Amino acid sequence: MENKSTSRRQFLAAGILAGIAAGCSSKKNPFDKYAGDDVKASGETVKLLSVDGEIIEMDKAFLKPVPDLPTISNSEERKGINGKKFAMVIDLSRCKNVGACKTACNHAHQLSPGQNWIKVLEMQDADHTAPYWQPTTCMHCDSPPCVKVCPVDATFKRQDGIVLIDSDRCIGCRFCMAACPYSTRVFNWGEPVLEKEVAEQHYSCETSIPQKKGTVSKCDFCPDMARKGELPHCVSACPNGVYFFGDMNEDSVTNGAETFRFSDLIKDKAGYRLMEDLGTKPRVYYLPPVNRNFPFESGLENESPEDKMTH
Amino acid sequence: MENSTVLTSEQITSDLLPQKFGKRGMIWTGILLLFCAFGAFAYYRQLKYGLVVTNMRDYVSWGIYISNFVFFVAISLVGSLITAIFRLANVPWRTPLTRISEIIAVSAITFAALIIIVDMGRPERLLNLFIHGRLQSPIIWDVIVISTYFCLSLFLLYITLLPDISILINAREKLGKPFSKLYRWLASYWKGTTAQEKIRNRCITIICIVIIPVAFSIHTVTSWLFATTYRPGWDSTNFGAYFISGAFLVGAGGVVVAMYIFRRYYNLEKYITEKHFEKMGRVVVLLALLYLYFNINEYLVPAFKMKKPEEAHLTQLFAGEYAPLFWFAILVGMIIPIFIMLFKKGRKPLPMFIAGVMVVVGAWFKRYLIVTPTLLHPFLPMEDVPASYHHYFPSWEEWAIAMGSLAGVLLIITFFARVFPIISIYKTLTDKNETQQSS
């Protein structure tokens, strides 16, 4: 094996190039810091030139724009990312029901027509209060009622706070759907509509692809993206920066363009969680729809035809 | 008993021996088989295409399969009521009713288990319940208690059958060959010695004691499948007792209906007498009042407060889309039967039969009302889903499977009555001897 100094230098180089990797995506490398942690060294090295004209040796694996992450076993997927506590903040004052989050999410998770993991709800709390748009994802509760009732550990709570579903284990009893007060869960009643290559893909709980007939699915906070150092699809797709995603252990959240200290944001804007009285302890926080960027009515045009019918 | 005193032992035995299907029996069985086959075909389609053949969708994710399941679990409680409670309370007139109630219990609990598999999106993963079973989930509690109750009910049925099968073995010339092998396999060891009789009696007593809490738990746990969620209409501490009182009512109603039919078509007027109807009528009235009491509790208290999530649900039931069904279930399932059976004339066999049918039909719809309207009233508005998700009416496949399962229960009972005496011969004979001795 190589001596210590080389491997240390390699380690440094790994850190730098992990930054490069994240820089490749159009977003402003949101997960800079730890994206490289899981990259597998190939053992092959190349020689490169530094700014000062020095020659530096480094592992080939870090040269790819997107590093190859090792495939994760089911038991690793069930454990989650160590040291993380993911959370989301949804700023209701910025939402005008554009629906880009939904489209991006549905596409990324290969949902069948009619299915939505994110539902942008038209809310009005009382007769004379102001209506507003409320994007609703899975709340990834810390006391998840859906996980409590699952008879087979098919839905589970990970150490990074995410609640996932293992569609290879789910028996399709739908008790979790009845238990979820946020009605966030979606069922594959028939054979999912998938392209052949997607359908043949190896199933992973983290990507939730491919969807499986007779099993439950829901918003998964895109843990596969987090592992790659990227933001969930809804966060990066939203043109108005409604969604903020981050790690509570780091006390910060970002929507890609802006980064806030989570505790300050929640304090300053009086953040709250849905149905606090049920004791589910959601990991999704909402900022109230005050000082809005858009009038409520401007979102009505984007409403889906089915919902227009039922109002 | 005034009627049985005039009967000789030989007559009792020959009256109560299982009879071959007559023409009517054949038609009846044929119709049931047709229903079952149709249900099986519907289930084949469901297996092939998935649960999409049902009209259940993301909001109404449980439909008539689950309400049918609750109905079956409810009606199966009657086995413990008539046999165990009546035995422990030493109710003298129970003899002709016990076996009927036991076979209703066994067949209903069998189909309860089957219908829950039908409801699963991935029935082929049934074994996951045992490989990955999670004790925190009320479904696992239900799996445990239902399988326990099934075993206990079957055991009770078998052990009370023992002396009768022995009689059937001895009556081979009369019965012919068809089931003689089965009889011998089941009970050839039964000689009716005092030692054997002593053990058997003790076993029955033990089962009767054990089966009561197990029966209570099957329906309590079934109610917890709903009550452990936050949903309006389900989130109730009253649910266990509410379900059990309802179960006793529908079970008793079912026994009344079965009593009438067996009495009529097996010519058992001398055994299931008007007196039995009279007594059962009183029992049913009591149970109906009890269930009515729990219903008032269940609806009046939340309606008094009208919490926002409950409001939409309750107004739908009282005056909205589900109002006709709701008032039908309350009136036909409870109030009208109570009024029929409060009067002595109403406790005659025919009005009792009608009241029993009303109780059972009302109870079936009641279960539907417990499951479905709640699911249509979630906490957050129903949006961003296809329009069809906002309503629920079962598809023909669901109806076919539900009706097929009901037919299946009746089929098991019918076949059972073909093979075994539906009234215990042995017990009727002992009762006769006892009354003769005491008189």
Add this chain to the structure above:
Amino acid sequence: MKPSNHHKLFILVLFLFGTTISKINAQDSSAAESSVNLRYFANNNNIQYLLVQSRSKVGKKFQPLPKRAVQVYLDSNRAEDFISSTVTDETGTAKVLIPTTLKDQWLNSAKHKFIAIMAATPPDEEKTTILEITKAKIEIDTSTTDGTRTIKVNVKYLDNKDWVPAKDVEMKIGVVRSTGILSAGDKESYTTDSSGTTSVDLNKDSLAGDLQGNYVLVAKVEDNEHYGNLLIEKTVPWGVARKAEKNFFDQRTLWSTRFRTPPWLLFMAYSIVLSVWGTIFYLVLQIVKVKKMGRTIRSQT
């Protein structure tokens, strides 16, 4: 005029303006223009590299053009100045590093041109882009006075053979978080003065660090017209140490896995199941006993 009329007029103008814009957009979208883009990166004054982006402009938006062959040269497109030949990935990006063979030429000058040529892919023609970069260095320094923590960042560029201060360089200064850079002060970005320096007082008290209480400060220059992308990091022990959550999977709750059932539930379930099934087992034994009795009677007769 009443104010409401003003409003109406304003809305009308806005409307007309909006429709014109949307028409222009519609025209643009029909003619998507392909292009190649170059970005220069030097992180921690270490290995510099280039990002090649093949993309097409549809309306106002860029869309990635995957799988495009791009040739990159240093200063001129002569064969000896060839840096690399690459193919962009699914996201239309590729990373290019400067080979050691160009060492002498790299050290030769303070300014360099990078030339990227994207091969013609019908219907798109060959596209070329040139990026000019002045070599620059970025330094970060921290100090604490009267409990105020200050971050000082200095940028220099190479002028012939001398490193001189670079002024008016805009950058982000903050704390590295997995979700981006959390600004150290109140401002979004900071700009260097004539001494090439900018400083910011950290206003994030007791911010969460790693397990040891460290976190990483970063200064990041993004797509500067002269210097490209520069980034410098420094680890400081200013954070609050995060407590490692060791017992997450040991919790016995109702939502834990089947291996972590709460003890009270286990006790209740097992005691009930064992007593009932114990009774059933006893009953079966009784039946077996009755059976044996029956057999002995049969053998006697």
